[in-house]
Structure formats: structure tokens, C-alpha cells
Amino acid sequence: MSASVAASVPSMQCFIILGLPIIKEGDDIASLVKSLFDFQDGDVLCLASTIVAKSEGRFRELEGYHPTDRAVEIARNVGKDPRFVQAVLDESTEVLLDQPFLLVVTRFGHVGVNAGIDQSNVGDARILLLPEDPGRSAKRLRTELGKDCAVIITDTCGRPFRAGVAGVAIGWAGIAALRDWRGVQDLHGKALEITLEAIVDEIAAAANLLMGEAGDGTPAVVFRGLKYPSGGGDSVFMAKDKDVIRPRLKR
């Protein structure tokens, strides 16, 4: 038995941070997670976007929105409150689909349904926007952690062609979004065809698996022992001019 186990490598370790309070505006998430977990250099901290948004005061009252005619029309298509639709439009730079659901490009470049605006976990008539700039939030949180850690802010998204939702990264710091396999050769000495791996999304997916969506959710997860390239300004959001699906949605 021990010989068998020796042939496998215990790889990445996963920790769920327990004991976080319900986050309110102004809460210092970095201090809270540091009080609950001993971070080491190289750790990857994943935080659900909801708690980052809450700490940044991204709550809005629906009654504060005054829908335009366009918002009213889209609201009819998608079966939503026109004020909610206006909130989505305000957070977006482009509408990709206005039925049967509202798929937009957010101001920070992420494509998501309803601009990721959440109506659960915030009480009636209130909504929770995504962080204004999740990349900036991740950078700040990384600095506040005070260790050479990576920080990934996660959300869940539906995906074309696939059922259900999965965790994705909407902001990251201290880690490259993409791992570059270019120049790496395969077993037969040919260059690999697939060259860029969206590691921040893969880590966010793993984190979402452990977070749970429910009321007893645990919105902070740490991965240890993962080798990853340090950050450098790349993005997991596909550049508009490289996207072959987006233009086909416009009709």
C-alpha cells in the first residue's frame, strides 16, 4: 500500500476558510481572512465576488433607477423589473443578447448575464452590483494580505453549449490569467496546438466547487502548492476583435 501511495504526488491543497461573518459595507476582508487563516507565499486566495462587492458598498436600491424606454422594452423581453434592467445597462458597455435573457459586456470587459447583478442574498428591492473593477479589487486585497499570494475574485456564469453554471474569474492579481504553453513540445516533438490555458478560470471553477452557492456558503477558499506564473497584465476576457461568436449574436 505504501509503495502505491508513493507513486502519487499529493498535489495542490485546498482550504475552506470558516468563520467569516456576513460581510457589510466597509468590512476589511483582508484582515478578516488573515485572522482566520495563516497565509503563506504562493497561496491562491479565491473570494466570491459577492463579499468583495458588499465590502465595497455595491448595494443599490431598485427604486433609485429610472428606466429608459429601451430598458422597459428589454424588461418585457426578459421578464424582469425595468429598474433592474436599467441597472444592468448602466453597468454595461454593450448588449450582446436582449432576449431571452440579457447578456452584456460589463464595463470591465466580462461577458455575463445581467452584468452579474445579484438579487439573492441581499434582501428585497435591493440589488448587488459586481465590484466596479474586480481586477483593482484583487490588487488591493493582495496588497492588504501582505504576502506574495495570488488573489482571484470569482463569479458563476452560464456557458454557451453547456448546461449549468461554473465558477469563473472576474478579477485577479499576482497571477497570470493564462498559462502559456507555447514552445512546449509534445511526446513526439511537435509543438502543442493548444497554447494558452485559462488558469484563473480553472482555479475559480475549483473554488466554486468548494464554496457552495447556498445560504451557508463559504465565500473564501485557499489553494496551496499550485505552481502558477506570476501576474502580468494579461486577461481571460476575450478581446472583441478575436471573438468569432460575438458578431454573430448581433442581428
Next chain:
Amino acid sequence: MSASVAASVPSMQCFIILGLPIIKEGDDIASLVKSLFDFQDGDVLCLASTIVAKSEGRFRELEGYHPTDRAVEIARNVGKDPRFVQAVLDESTEVLLDQPFLLVVTRFGHVGVNAGIDQSNVGDARILLLPEDPGRSAKRLRTELGKDCAVIITDTCGRPFRAGVAGVAIGWAGIAALRDWRGVQDLHGKALEITLEAIVDEIAAAANLLMGEAGDGTPAVVFRGLKYPSGGGDSVFMAKDKDVIRPRLKR
């Protein structure tokens, strides 16, 4: 320090299985991984589709394909060998995009570029098809493992709107594709909006993170300590009639 660590839960454990030989047709993958790792009930074994396909003899010689006029035309659009395109068409039920790359629905329902056919890691003039029915392969491997484990067969795919590729599940057994959060209430007692989580894709993404794409790749990864619903005939492939993107690609 110990108080801090006590507030976190060491969660899911990850193991990379080392020492697998290069897989050839007829190799017994279940026996090989069992000889290298002590499986426990509840473990999730992720296997790269390439090794499953190789063991199932899914190599093909390009010269065995005789391209139709349509294959020749698509080959011009996508800059590929017409015989390769013919192989893709043979493995597909529907073409979603025929330029700038060839996006198809495979015979088993997965949407992927080039039907997931691999030209790396197999030598010149040979290609490697995906397993004929990855779900069936996963079921067989699960039986051969002889434990109450889940088996997920993974591939890597590009994604609309997002850069790079990420691991996805193309076959699974002993685990539900989707975790159903319906009926679960949030912190304020409202029903959660997002109800189906594509856990097999999230696990596949985590596995791909650990496997590596390269010539020294480790195509078998085990997760332990993950709670997951047992299998029951659901799918991570979106049903055609629920897909709002697919019909918009047809022009």
C-alpha cells in the same frame, strides 16, 4: 497560529498519479492506475481523454480519409488538411461554424472545435479521435476500478467570450453532471436564482490545472474528500432546444 488554522477546513485533497506509461491500444487503464494509487470509495478519478482514446485504439491514419467536396471547401476556410476535416465531419452530427475554425457537435453531444480530434502527441499523419462514447468509457472504467468512485473523462476546450482553454468533462460516471441547488434558500430566505452547477466541468477544470498539457503531462488526477451527488443520467451538454447561442450561429 494553530487557532487560525483550526478556523479553516482542509478540504478536498488532490493527487497526481505518477508513473503511468505512454498508453497504447489495449492497455488496461483501470489496472494501471490501481497499481499506482490506493483508491477509496468517494474518490473522483479524472482521466485525460487522450489516454482513454489511445487505450481504445482511436488512432486513425489521415490517408484513410477521402474528403468530400464539402470537406475540401471547409478545409480551405479553416486552413486544415481536407482529410482531417473529413475526419471531423465523420465524428460530428452538426457543424456550428465552418470558419474561421470548425466548431461541431460530436456524435455524443459535446460541442467542440475539430470534434476534439488531436494531432499532437500521436506522430505524423496520425490523428487521435475522442473516445467514441466517453460516458460509456467512464462507466466501464468505474466498474473496472471496483470502488464506489466517480470517473470523469476530461478534455480542454476554448470558450466563447473568454480567452484560452479550460478543462471540461466529456464523459462521467458515478457522479451527477449537475449539482441541483433548487429549493435551497439564500441568507434572506429567497430561493437561489442559480440552480444548477456544472460540477463535472468544475472538477475537470481543477484536474486540467494539475495535469499539464505538455509532453511530461500527468493525465490522471484524483480528488478525495469532495461531496458530490451520485450519478443519474443528467448531462453537462446543453440540450439543443435550450441553447440560445447555437441557432444564432447558423447563417
